[in-house]
Amino acid sequence: MQPWIIERQIRFQRDLDHDFTQEMRSTPGGEQFVHCIQCGTCSATCPLSIYMDYTPRRIVAMTRAGLKKDVLSSFTLWLCASCYACSVECPKDIKITDLMYALKRRSIEEKIYPKRFGIPVLAQVFFRLVRKNGRSNEGMAMVQLFLRTNPLSALKKARLGLNLISKGRLSIRGEAIRNRKGFKTLLDNVTDSSHGIKSEEAATA
Numbered sequence: 527m528q529p530w531i532i533e534r535q536i537r538f539q540r541d542l543d544h545d546f547t548q549e550m551r552s553t554p555g556g557e558q559f560v561h562c563i564q565c566g567t568c569s570a571t572c573p574l575s576i577y578m579d580y581t582p583r584r585i586v587a588m589t590r591a592g593l594k595k596d597v598l599s600s601f602t603l604w605l606c607a608s609c610y611a612c613s614v615e616c617p618k619d620i621k622i623t624d625l626m627y628a629l630k631r632r633s634i635e636e637k638i639y640p641k642r643f644g645i646p647v648l649a650q651v652f653f654r655l656v657r658k659n660g661r662s663n664e665g666m667a668m669v670q671l672f673l674r675t676n677p678l679s680a681l682k683k684a685r686l687g688l689n690l691i692s693k694g695r696l697s698i699r700g701e702a703i704r705n706r707k708g709f710k711t712l713l714d715n716v717t718d719s720s721h722g723i724k725s726e727e728a729a730t731a
């Protein structure tokens with residue numbers, strides 16, 4: 527059983543946030559999801575749905591209902607591999623993959639993504655490194671990822687890491703491009719014009 531399979535809880539009318547539904551409708555890719563007929567084709571097509579806490583069909587239904595907290599804290603958003611199979615097969619032409627991206631950005635913005643789950647953390651670590659240096663650094667990314675998700679496992683992997691470093695297969699030296707300031711400005715302008723998404727949230731775009 528996956529560690530993120532959760533116990534289902536009863537939800538009430540007071541748990542619904544209809545503003546959330548409207549906000550997600552107004553994001554790119556989110557316009558059509560309210561027309562979902564709950565046929566389940568997306569869940570049947572999705573190669574990863576068996577690992578998800580909520581299938582894509584459920585995510586669409588929950589977003590439409592306004593179950594904001596449940597949707598944004600879901601592991602499903604981060605397990606989605608962006609293969610677009612669901613979007614291709616959906617009989618209502620709903621852009622489910624784009625909706626997943628919009629929900630990911632929103633979960634980072636609201637800070638209610640699964641905190642110790644590697645994928646959202648890695649997305650942020652990667653973006654911060656690239657924003658700072660103009661390029662990523664695998665060694666630094668790995669260290670930060672372990673520290674923020676599972677520091678104990680870093681100790682277990684320390685020997686492997688040191689071996690890789692000694693053989694020149696892994697570097698922890700911060701390498702940077704020449705014009706970091708210009709790159710930062712470029713990135714800020716791109717992300718600012720991207721529907722008001724701040725740089726941090728754009729890590730997952």
Ligand code: SF4
Binds near residue numbers: 568583586618
């Ligand atoms: S395939 Fe489309 S219509 Fe069917 S459940 Fe998924 S999102 Fe809804």
Ligand code: SF4
Binds near residue numbers: 573575605609611623
């Ligand atoms: S895009 Fe994501 S949700 Fe859709 S089928 Fe692929 S993995 Fe599943």
